[in-house]
Amino acid sequence: KGGTPPYTWTASGLPPVLTANPATGAISGVLQSGGTYQVSVVLQDAAGTTAAAQFPLVAGAAPVSISPTSGLPSGVVGVAYQGFIFANGGNGSYTFTLGGGNLPDGLTLSSGGMVSGTPKTPGQFSFSVAVTDSAGGSASGRFSIAIQPAPLNITGGPTAPVTIGAPITITFAGSGGVGPYLFSPSSSLPPGTAFGNGVLSGTPTTVGTF
Numbered sequence: 001k002g003g004t005p006p007y008t009w010t011a012s013g014l015p016p017v018l019t020a021n022p023a024t025g026a027i028s029g030v031l032q033s034g035g036t037y038q039v040s041v042v043l044q045d046a047a048g049t050t051a052a053a054q055f056p057l058v059a060g061a062a063p064v065s066i067s068p069t070s071g072l073p074s075g076v077v078g079v080a081y082q083g084f085i086f087a088n089g090g091n092g093s094y095t096f097t098l099g100g101g102n103l104p105d106g107l108t109l110s111s112g113g114m115v116s117g118t119p120k121t122p123g124q125f126s127f128s129v130a131v132t133d134s135a136g137g138s139a140s141g142r143f144s145i146a147i148q149p150a151p152l153n154i155t156g157g158p159t160a161p162v163t164i165g166a167p168i169t170i171t172f173a174g175s176g177g178v179g180p181y182l183f184s185p186s187s188s189l190p191p192g193t194a195f196g197n198g199v200l201s202g203t204p205t206t207v208g209t210f
Helices: none
Strands: 008-012 035-044 050-059 065-067 081-084 086-088 094-101 107-109 114-117 123-133 138-148 153-156 168-175 193-196 199-202
Antiparallel strands (some): 065 086, 153 168
């Protein structure tokens, strides 16, 4: 107050991205980091008279937050997986811990926020993660990971030609997909044989390719 209006305000030493309105002197902006700043303010009136003042501005760090807010990337049984949980705000380094629920079988959470490993079981898995900064600030969030089955494959079967009149027992097996498996023949069987529960058995009576 005093002097001859209108006034013009200038300020230096402000935190990055903060500015002073030259007409009102209001300091505004979105703080990007915490710290203590020594701010110098100069007020000039219409007659050219100036007044100056200095004051400390203490900017506190933003609260700790955790992300992403949506699900982590999906994975596939038997395929190496890697996903990341991040933190923002707070002070210093972050430490991540599992807060509740269950990670997919075969995956672990590191203190740095990385979820990694090789999934063993398909399904949808939900869990919570807590993060703490070096000053004791904390936050938590809920996450989910969808683990898809490995591709379905048929294993086993004949390894060499069979002989007419010789009994056979040939076992087929499955891998991937979601058990239990149901087997059924997709073409005609060799005469003299039968198929059930993944096993081809009997005594072939006819030469040919089946």
